Amino acid sequence: MTPPYPKYHLAEYPHQFRTRYPNKPLLRYYSRKSEKWVKLNGEQVADRCLAAAKGLAYLQTKVGDRIGIYSPNTVQGLCTELGIFMMRGVSVPLYATNTPDQVAFSVEDAGVETMFVGGQFQYNNAYEVQQRSQCLRRLIIIDPEVVLAEGDTTSMYYEEFIRRGDSVTYENKANVTSSQALATDLAVIIYTSGTSGQSKGVMLHHSNFIEQVYAHQLKYPFISPRDISMCFLPLNHIFEKAWTYLCLSMGCSIAILSDPKKILNALPMVRPTMMSNVPRFWEKVYIGVQDKIDQAPAPIRGIMRHAIRVGDRYFFDYVNEGKRPPLLLSFAYKVYDHTLFAKVKKTLGLQRGRFFPTAGAAISPEIYRFLRSINVPMIVGYGLSETTATVSSCPLVGFDLQSIGTIMPALSVRIDPETSEIQLKGPTVTTGYYNNPQANAEAFTADGYFRTGDAGRMQGDVLYFTERIKDLFKTANGKYIAPQMLEGLLTVDPIIEQVAIIGDGYKFVSALIYPNWEVVRREAKQRGVNAELSEAELAQSHEVHRLVTTHIEQALCGVAQYEKVKRFVLLTEPFSIEKGELTTTLKIRRKVVNEHYATEIAEMYKE
Known part of the structure; x- marks a missing residue:
């Protein structure tokens, strides 16, 4: 079977935008000023990618230099990454929610000297890291409204970065370097948000992306330039990153959403035909x-x-x-x-x-x-x-x-x-x-x-x-428990927002549950419970526990008796990334949860 398109190197994408889709809308973004979705055609996107490459040439970027991108999803971030590829640099994308310690680890491990930051949150954290870093030399700030720290003499705004690279010399450098890019070049280092242990920098070469895009073209040939994809998962998440490059390879329009919390408002405006999701x-x-x-x-x-x-x-x-x-x-x-x-x-x-x-x-x-x-x-x-x-x-x-x-x-x-x-x-x-x-x-x-x-x-x-395999645990009775499976069954129920299954080494399975308190109040009221009680009071209510028990029994009706939740604690605060209880991809860090809720867990297993 002939693939829909040749196997293009990611450094070639901007040139392909210009030659194949000069007038077709390729990227869209929401403008806070006009309160509308703005479209950029292939020519405009290619210009932005080249401008980023020229700016990197001005910074004397060398082949293999690691360059950080610490930002919510933005057109500038995506075009900058393509500019990095044109200059044969290595992109080190970070979650916009990363803490200073997480940023510092990636910066030092990868040897990042230049980092693009999104808004005030990312700038403040990155500047803090820069003050104690041995290698981070400069920050380039995407949001022009960011207020610089007092004494910051090394950072520059994105527009200034673009202006400084605007010369024939840097354009020639960008175009020549891009034409020399190889499939064997390292493309990105993605730091995993693992559920246990220290992050690891996954190395992905251009050949990995080239082959993955090609494989999807073979498997899903119906994707076409008529499609519009909503990009709202973080672009440093490999799923969204690989999906975005697949869409661009096939001429699809991509609507880039900077604030994922606004997805339900954005969808009716964009009306996408495609969207990668979790x-x-x-x-x-x-x-x-x-x-x-x-x-x-x-x-x-x-x-x-x-x-x-x-x-x-x-x-x-x-x-x-x-x-x-x-x-x-x-x-x-x-x-x-x-x-x-x-x-x-x-x-x-x-x-x-x-x-x-x-x-x-x-x-x-x-x-x-x-x-x-x-x-x-x-x-x-x-x-x-x-x-x-x-x-x-x-x-x-x-x-x-x-x-x-x-x-x-x-x-x-x-x-x-x-x-x-x-x-x-x-x-x-x-x-x-x-x-x-x-x-x-x-x-x-x-x-x-x-x-x-x-x-x-x-x-x-x-x-x-x-x-x-690492999540599997054994009860004191020698029974293996698959916690993710049980958690998946429970969170389908509207009364359960989050749940962590407990039981490793214990006689039975228990759970820490953060419920949907709105649903709890509504259903508890039907049972005669005062809906004006605080969440802490509802969490201790015997009738509320009977109510939640009913939902748990219904959700787990198809599992073995030894897999069923025997006891649980209702939480008044959700698990969060900020407290280290969730990874940036929202997976539970079991060790951290067990430490934070050691008292509650001990209470559940009291004889």
Whole structure:
């Protein structure tokens, strides 16, 4: 099969924007001044990328220099990264929420001398790091409203950076260096936000991105320049980064959202046809729709539930199986699709949706089933930073609901017979961790396969995820527990916002639960509990505990008796990134949670 496009190096992208899509909108961003989404065509995007490369040439950037980008998603950040690639530099992208200590580790480990920072939060943290850093020499500030620290003589604003590079000499340097870029050049160092231990710098070369883009073009050839993708996951998250470069390679428009908290406001304005996402977004959509159904009058509630049953039967019994649906079922489905389902999707801004890949954590089959039943084309995949994102992903039709998809082209996957670990080899797999020989020795088998740390199984070329091997624990009774699976089942319930499963070495499973207090108040009021009580008082209420117990029992009705939650504590504060309890990709850091809630955990296991 011939690929849709040749295998372009990322340094070539700006030139391709100019020659293939000069007048087509490629990037969009929300302007706070005009309160509108502004479009940039291929010519304008190419100019911005070249301007960044020229600025880097002015700074005398050398091949292999590591350059930090510590910012929310911005057009400047994306164009700067492409400018870095044109100058054969190495991008070191950081989460906009990173603390000074996290920034300092990445800066020192990678040897970052120049860092682009977004707003005041990033500038303040980076400047603090610069004061004690041995290598960070300068900050370039993207937001012109940032106020410089007193005595800061080395930082410059982004516009000044662009102006200083505006000369023929620097333009020639940028163009010549870009033409010399090799597939073997190191492209990015992505620091993992691991659930335990110190971060590791994943090295990804241009060849990794080239092969991953090519593999997706083969697997999803229906992606076209007519598509609009919403970019709201952080661009230093490998999923969003690889997805964005895939979209740009195929001429799609990308709407860059700087504040991910405003996603529900942005979607109806942009109405994307595609969007990479994580399960938590879809969990909130599912919970919101179910809540609306539960609060609706009985007749409407009945119609909505009937519509979902019709959609489920239409898609999963027929379309997904490659069968032709009965005439009456097709008619009923089309009526609901053009009325009730269309209304739900329009409210969310997803009415033009064609393709919504989702990864980053396990998603409940119940939510997956619901979304496809109402004709939201979400598909599940699996990947890691170390594999340039996708390892496996589902087709739009003809997938196993329990799987994490079929293996990507050119990737070799095997399951370790003793541990069930998923192990990988192929052109999209990292060569190792930057400046970390010990981690490299542990990460690869003797014959060169990468150890994912995830357990799974394979059936043909279909991959199934079981659990993070490091997260598996054993109770005092010798029973293995998969906490992620239990947490996934529980957070589908609208009353549970966050949960951490406890039980390693104990006689039974327990849980720390941060509930949706609004739902708790509403349901507790129906049980005669005073809804004016504080959250701390509600957390101690016997009737509230009975209420939450009911929800837990319903959510875990399908698991073994030894896996069920026997006791729990209701929390009044959520787990957070700031307190170190969550990674920047919102995974639970179990060791930190166990330390922070040692008293509550001990209380649950008191005889």
